[in-house]
Amino acid sequence: MNISITLEQVEQKYQKYYKRLNNALSTCFTKTSPETLYPPAQYILEGKGKRIRPFLTLLACEAVSGFSKNAINTAIAIEILHNSTLAHDDIMDQADLRHGRPTIHVKWNTNAAILSGDMMIAFAYEYILQTNTPRHDELVHLLNEAHITICEGQAIDMEFEQRKDATITDYLDMISKKTGRLISASLEAGGIVGDGTSEQLEKLVIFGNKIGRAFQVQDDYLDIMAEDGKSGKVSGGDVINGKKTYLLLRSLDLATDSEKNLLQSIIDNNGISPERVPEIRGIYERCGVLDEARELINADTEAALSAVETLPYDEGREYLKGFALKLMKRDF
Template sequence: MTSPSTTSEPHADRVAALRDRIDDALPSLVEDRAPSSLYESIHHVLQAGGKRVRPVVLLLTARAYGARVERVLPAALAVEVFHNFTLVHDDLMDDDDERRGRPTVHVKWTEGTAILAGDLMLGLSYELLGQVEGTDSDALYDVFHPMVRKLCAGQALDAAFESEDAVSVAAYLDMIDQKTGALLSAAFELGGVIGGAPAPAQERLRAAGQLVGRAFQIQDDLLDLTAQNEEWGRAVGGDLVRGKKTYLTLRALEQADGPEYDWFARLVTNEGLPPDDVPEARDRMADLGVFEEARERVASYTEQAHEHLQTLPETPPAETLRWLLDHLKARDY
């Protein structure tokens, strides 16, 4: 099935309006609260912007079933606060200096502050989820609890991959399903629960989220080497320099042989490539067809997600959600 052809302007406007609602609400969650040393760091994170994909997906899914934005907004804020909690701890674990062009919390403040800020955002996400009116909180937490467990397991797998000499693409995709796909699946499913979707539809929404997670992460892996948009906000080739195992590097290792394999194997044996080698790595991957294959994977996973989203009622928010998936597939930052 191919997603319906639609004019982008009304969908882009609808997404922008929802993103504005989220951007306006997030900083106010922690304003004028003490101790300032802790809450200022959270404010720093929440006002840094971002694509807000997860809360927008949740809002559009619930809206497709007729739920009002005001009723759904606490859940949307919950998933975005939770997502930012994972980024704060992820930055700390990876010792990253910048996030979205700004210093990370552990750099601007301290490692202890980053740990506490993440912990508090985790608690705040649960508090926000409990503020959704008209929906049984237990039904929401039945989605949220397993997501937290899966995401933590995925983060642990990602960290463990750094010290493993051989990681298969299948293992990498399993990690994505947990680290990236779990929260996206929860965003789709929570929107369905709040909107009153029947159980079979909730299952299909959950499956759509996992597929979108795979497409989203592989597109991220691609952009790490191909991004030209200044809004990408990260150094191109950063994953290669850090020796991070991504879909692209793992496929390059699977495809290459002889001297070509030895060249890419330095990613593992030397724990990364010198920055000056990044352009050559990009050329070698292109010659192996890794970029083309990755783009095909992104398109395939997105198409499969569209098939699951056939369960949605035919409403304008559902059309916008489908448009958003195609927009994410083609994003350049």
């Protein structure tokens, strides 16, 4: 049987599970002492995160087993681990705000952010071990491998910021590790809890890898195409801040010599003035990288949808595909 799921139904399910996940996350860290350990951890979990990764864990479990009740602890573990990396990333990035609120190291101090982030990692594993599954070993190995890969991605990103000769290949490798691996691991974990076969897990990983890359390239695309002030987005913020993106690095391969000099100056000078953003957008258009980015996003999305087409449970599979389409239809 093949069922049809609308984007409205996907949104309804997402909102239902979003509340379910937030309710579970609100009870993770109930201790108040030491006050520089547990309260910071609870604070970051109370932020306005979209809960994309744990939602994917639940949907993946449903797609291979038909239900997700056994996967809630694993979904919580994934979200706790994700937020532990954010607490540490914010220190390295010297970020003052996350989701419009002061970051942990600003609200408390750097030591509190490091220590609470470390403690959250241990809690993530505790939730994995509380999952109702005989396949704990696989889950622990998966979380270890994903966490190591995320750290590799963050290290590459830090090195990336200092390099003046980064390539598009370097960029895609970085985002696949820093962003993409936890997305695919979230799906793989749900598949393990659902007692999926190795083939089904492989399909879920492909889905996650493709959606993860499409999601990041779309972020790059939307940044340069954003309307000022809409959704809090500044048009060309990546260019203004000198961020190396898919569009910038790909344009360096395709632009004329004079255009390349201007694009390279964005990297060399760590940014460009806001009034020159339309000029950079014009170069992207002339090089064809905006069209290329859209084609890549569409191709990755189609490949992701195709990968999970054979998963056994229609409803879970169609919600998984529907959520991918929902993510790819983000609009500023």
